[in-house]
Amino acid sequence: MALSIGYNKIKTAVFISGTGSNLKSLIKFSKLKNSPISITLIISDNSKAKGLNFGKIFKIRKKIINFKNKNFAEKKVQIELERNQINLICLAGFMKIISKNFIKNFKGKILNIHPSLLPKYKGLNTHQRAIANKEKFSGCTVHYVTSKLDSGKIILQKKVRIIKNETKTSLAKKILKQEHKLYPEAILKIF
Numbered sequence: 001m002a003l004s005i006g007y008n009k010i011k012t013a014v015f016i017s018g019t020g021s022n023l024k025s026l027i028k029f030s031k032l033k034n035s036p037i038s039i040t041l042i043i044s045d046n047s048k049a050k051g052l053n054f055g056k057i058f059k060i061r062k063k064i065i066n067f068k069n070k071n072f073a074e075k076k077v078q079i080e081l082e083r084n085q086i087n088l089i090c091l092a093g094f095m096k097i098i099s100k101n102f103i104k105n106f107k108g109k110i111l112n113i114h115p116s117l118l119p120k121y122k123g124l125n126t127h128q129r130a131i132a133n134k135e136k137f138s139g140c141t142v143h144y145v146t147s148k149l150d151s152g153k154i155i156l157q158k159k160v161r162i163i164k165n166e167t168k169t170s171l172a173k174k175i176l177k178q179e180h181k182l183y184p185e186a187i188l189k190i191f
């Protein structure tokens with residue numbers, strides 16, 4: 001596998017709140033020679049996020065920012081982004097909704113991964129809702145972030161089949177596996 005040290009790559013910040021399995025897959029992808037990004041900052045709103053460990057393992061700068069006061073938090077995020085010359089934000093399981101103003105300042109440079117086939121099942125509890133509605137398929141979507149929740153332009157999607165007796169846990173697991181491939185593919189598609 002060809003590795004690259006990351007000069008001239010797009011400096012990317014990944015925002016997380018929890019496990020960070022998408023963060024891990026993005027970090028691995030960023031180290032490939034053909035990857036256009038290098039991940040130089042991890043932002044978490046949750047000091048207990050398991051994903052923060054990947055910052056330690058891969059020696060990436062981490063910043064925990066308390067979002068109780070969103071305005072103040074976003075100002076702090078903005079400072080970090082400038083300090084680290086960030087040009088792309090990948091939301092990966094980040095559970096806070098970012099403000100219109102913040103998005104405006106970073107227009108066209110924020111991506112998100114969502115565990116459904118958007119425009120279906122925006123918001124939370126996607127797997128439960130897809131199963132309850134007897135969908136035959138669900139999946140995941142990488143899209144640009146705009147001020148309307150989970151509604152920005154779709155970059156790429158992957159479909160998975162919902163089988164008989166599927167549970168929200170089994171479906172989440174299946175979709176997550178596809179998410180780990182989809183995010184890098186979507187980044188390759190746009191850069």
Ligand code: GRF
Pocket residue numbers: 016017018019020021022023051092093094113114115176179
């Ligand atoms: C993923 O399913 C993502 O689509 C959703 O939250 C989950 C995060 O998982 N927004 P992880 O933290 O990347 O493991």
